[in-house]
Amino acid sequence: MAEDAKKQQQLPPGMVIGPDGKPCKACTVFKDFAKTKGTVPGSGSKQAATAATMMGALATRPTECPPDSEKLGRSTWTFLHTAAAYYPVNPTPQHRRSMLSLLQSLPILYPCNYCAEHLGGEMQKNPPDVSGRAQLSKWLCDVHNEVNDRLGKDKFDCSRVIERWKDGPADGSCD
Ligand SMILES: Cc1cc2nc3c(=O)[nH]c(=O)nc-3n(C[C@H](O)[C@H](O)[C@H](O)COP(=O)(O)OP(=O)(O)OC[C@H]3O[C@@H](n4cnc5c(N)ncnc54)[C@H](O)[C@@H]3O)c2cc1C
Numbered sequence: 778m779a780e781d782a783k784k785q786q787q788l789p790p791g792m793v794i795g796p797d798g799k800p801c802k803a804c805t806v807f808k809d810f811a812k813t814k815g816t817v818p819g820s821g822s823k824q825a826a827t828a829a830t831m832m833g834a835l836a837t838r839p840t841e842c843p844p845d846s847e848k849l850g851r852s853t854w855t856f857l858h859t860a861a862a863y864y865p866v867n868p869t870p871q872h873r874r875s876m877l878s879l880l881q882s883l884p885i886l887y888p889c890n891y892c893a894e895h896l897g898g899e900m901q902k903n904p905p906d907v908s909g910r911a912q913l914s915k916w917l918c919d920v921h922n923e924v925n926d927r928l929g930k931d932k933f934d935c936s937r938v939i940e941r942w943k944d945g946p947a948d949g950s951c952d
């Protein structure tokens with residue numbers, strides 16, 4: 778435990794240690810971490826340090842870097858909401874079992890460990906509803922909204938999930 782605290786102290790602020798004791802990119806928001814990268818201690822004026830900090834924050838990463846927690850989150854939500862939107866209206870027992878197994882694996886396998894822990898807690902309070910497309914899409918929307926709420930983001934209007942993840946808007950702009 779003291780060893781963990783020591784390792785965390787040696788890391789740039791914002792970088793999270795994973796369960797393997799190593800820096801976990803998938804648990805870290807890169808832009809928070811990048812804010813610290815532009816500052817060079819003792820490199821001149823406070824303004825120069827602030828400008829360097831901002832440049833660090835704005836620095837774009839190469840496209841093939843490992844995902845941070847935001848990129849991983851966006852990609853995972855895209856897959857999950859899309860899978861829910863294409864889930865059968867009347868699922869077979871096999872569909873139900875497979876979806877339940879996928880969802881129940883997330884608190885164990887999701888690479889951002891504290892995200893996975895929160896999700897496990899939420900799923901205990903509110904178990905997945907795999908009884909049909911509308912029910913599953915609504916359940917997932919509620920789960921995502923719990924995360925949005927915790928992160929201080931706006932809640933999504935769950936009546937729009939099928940439009941957002943399957944049909945696209947009625948104005949045809951996504952066709
Ligand atoms: C299972 C899981 C748990 C997570 N837990 C955490 C956590 O504990 N801490 C943390 O910092 N990050 C967590 N994340 C990541 C976080 O949810 C976001 O993915 C990340 O912050 C990027 O956010 P974003 O604003 O780009 O949009 P995202 O939240 O990734 O959303 C992507 C798109 O989905 C749509 N959308 C938004 N809300 C809903 C909804 N309720 N229903 C349907 N569609 C919606 C919007 O069009 C949005 O642009 C988690 C991700 C996942 C998949």
